[in-house]
Amino acid sequence: MAEKRVENLDEVTIRFAGDSGDGMQLTGTQFTNTTAILGNDLSTLPDYPAEIRAPAGTLFGVSGFQIHFGSTEINTPGDQCDVLVAMNAAALKVNLGSLIDGGTIIVNTDGFNEKNLRLSGYSQSPLHDGSLDKYRMHEVDISKLTALALQDLNISSKLVDRSKNFFALGMMYWIYNRPLETTIEWIKSKFKDKPDILEANLRVLKAGWNFGETTEIFSVRYEVGPAKLAPGRYRNITGNQALAWGLMAAAKKAKLDLFLGSYPITPASDVLHELSFYKSYGVKTFQAEDEIAGICSALGASFGGALGVTTTSGPGVALKSEAIGLAVMVELPLIICNIQRGGPSTGLPTKTEQADLLQAVYGRNGEAPVPVIAAATPSDCFDAAFEAARIALKYMTPVMLLSDGYLGNGSEPWLIPDFNKLPDMSPEFRTNPEGFFPYSRDEATLARPWAIPGTPGLEHRIGGLEKEHITGNVSYDPENHEKMVHLRAEKIERIADDIPLATVEGDPDGDLLVVGWGGTYGAIKSAVARQRQKGHPVSHLHLRYLNPMPKNLGEILYKFKRVLVPEINLGQLIKILRSKYLVPAIGFNRVRGLPFKSIEIEKEIEEILKGKK
């Protein structure tokens, strides 16, 4: 056997695609974990249908998982993939458009039978009609090889078929020179009670690896060295997991119990699942009968002295709006997490979007200001959740925390923070009955006292009716109402004194500033970095605080000739920026349910710089 050639790569993007029952998400996740442990920087994009098990072989049943990894800094899951692993004809058809010209295709030939071809609308097999000539093709009968590896085991053909994703995984591990150990350990622990499945998966994984090693199909192996990340201990983490852990960390640092009232909704349910597991941390999770019950139970828990949280996606926020208003009125800490998805209405449940910003900032009856914070990357969900809790507790206010489907399901390596070094944020419960009034206010923060039931002498009543300043009694007095409206607004405005100033990546002034928020961080950062390498005077500013905004934002905006605001909506941040700062910003808006490709932002930057826009 000839010695196989090894090529070094700085970065590569691989997309695994198959039927939604083919285990592509699992394959991608395993490949990701192994890659993370090797020290590559990475970013992932799961892309799956809303249907749980769409009919096999159909175009709408295709599930994909893309991973972009490298020895360099990786900010996005990759605009296009270099390698496409297609388990059937539908997977090839749906994903071919995202493969770069000259890219590599690895197909499971068994997934291209007559039925597969018909279901995916191919009149003849694309494998042999010359249509794929511009790609490097590797045809492997994964199904058959999987069956052969398992032929002496007495297991059902269904089980055999279900193992084939491990063959693909083993093969990809060989091609990209990754060890099998992480996945072997995972299989052993996951299937410890199902010895036949355990054995089957292990065998197939190794068979896939050996297939790469022994056959002549793959003549080249690739080496992707570790990235130069800051020193420390890392783990791979998804946005939803990071968000859950951020909330838990905040509750511990506040010395409060965490209470989650939630109703299942894609793509936020994973936060509920994650938190439900950590009962030994004192976390109480309540799967409520609906979205409204989710938030109201959380608010009730906050009244009792817990850190109340509710998690949802856009349609759920719509249902919770009245209760958010109540939280504004009763001035209790509460965190509302919106893992945004495509809207309006049911929209695109499994796809990402940023179209709930105006809902977050303004979407309530009455003058009901709410601080709004957005996470920028999957691991940043931890810090954003922690910060949301800090503000909620310090200012006695509901806080809206925005993530999205891309951040929630996507993952990246995370430098694990030192929990002991995270700041303490325990609130001061009022205990002294002397001079107690439920709506007296802290001079600096304007927060009212948190007096929990069970404290003798502090019996008081709160509620949604307008409160009299200081006493908290119901009041219909016109002057009092106006005063309270202003006080509630000012309390939120004052948070601007307590958050970091906005910073610019790149020069502090110049021709163009690209302003983004939330999950577009990686795509904008990459686009701006490449433009700067080409010598173009572009900078990037990414907003974590959407309400209130950093105090120096206006000043920064005025230092640039043009301002570009890319958003996955029809222009929501730009509306706020225009109205607050009167800047003639330019929007760049796509709403396809997908994250931005950095190349499209780059093109937009170039056109603006050339004066075409």
Next chain:
Amino acid sequence: MSTLVDEILRSTIVTEAAKYSSKDFQSDQDVRWCPGCGDYSILAQTQRVMPDLGIPRHKMVFVSGIGCSSRFPYYMNTYGFHGIHGRATVIASGLKMARPDLSVWVVTGDGDGMSIGGNHFIHLLRRNLDINVLLFNNQIYGLTKGQYSPTSEVGKITKSTPYGSLDYPFNPASLALGSSATFVARSLDRDPKQMQSIIKRAAEHKGTSFVEIYQNCNVFNDGAFFQFTEKETKDDSVVFLEHGKPLVFGKEKDKGIRLNGFSPEAVSLKDGKYSVSDLLVHNEKDTTLSFILADMTYKPHLPRPVGIFLAIDRPVYEQEMERQISFAKEKRGEGDMTRLLSSGDTWVVQ
């Protein structure tokens, strides 16, 4: 690890049980219900019962939604939360889960509890949190000035139903039983003694206790329950349910309820055909019987049952929640964030 809440509760423990009178439960707020409203009686009976419960005032929370009844918490000198329409039950649920040490009460009405809050109502009952629900049923929307409610009789002429309402009314007791409630009772605003005893029983019940209170709205639905509350008619129109006792009613105690198959029927004890020993004997532990009794409610030829339909034990939600947490802590050890953050697959970059 103990939380700040634990610390506060430890540091403020009142060792001596306070001696309260009903006055101690009156807040400094002016009561603003219409003169003559049945709510006054319910407030008074509640304030009268509270001192007997042996619960410190600062451990009590009254939670309400929206409507006339929902102003109740403002008038109680306890902790209170006047919520949003229909959601008192869930605000109370979250509070009780976070703080099982508190005595939590929900005050709601037929609009708040049966209409906009109907979903939360049924789920609270099936979960069986230890919360006491007082539903003031006046069969009308009072605060919005007189539209028909989910308990209004068919054909009700109101501002929103000038040709009469078409909806068949809920029977709150049956709805509660159908939601697997563990304590279901009915009371009358004009029968203070009976109401006090029922409120007391509701407070003592472990699990969700549901008390429907017939309450007269003298402005928009005056006299809706007069048949059951006024001297001339009440004895012949109401049968009081007492555990272990036969269902006897009538001014002369001369009538009773017997079961004919599964159907209750009113019989005379005077004509020699039936005696007390033929009558249905109430058993508040019998779920099947509770359905039969609650179903008497809108039957014109039967007296209206009042009292405790059902009082049974079932695991209490928040206690089960605490049990799971203790179990998890026992099995996995007290949660340690530092350990969690570094758990699973990690790697070190030098």
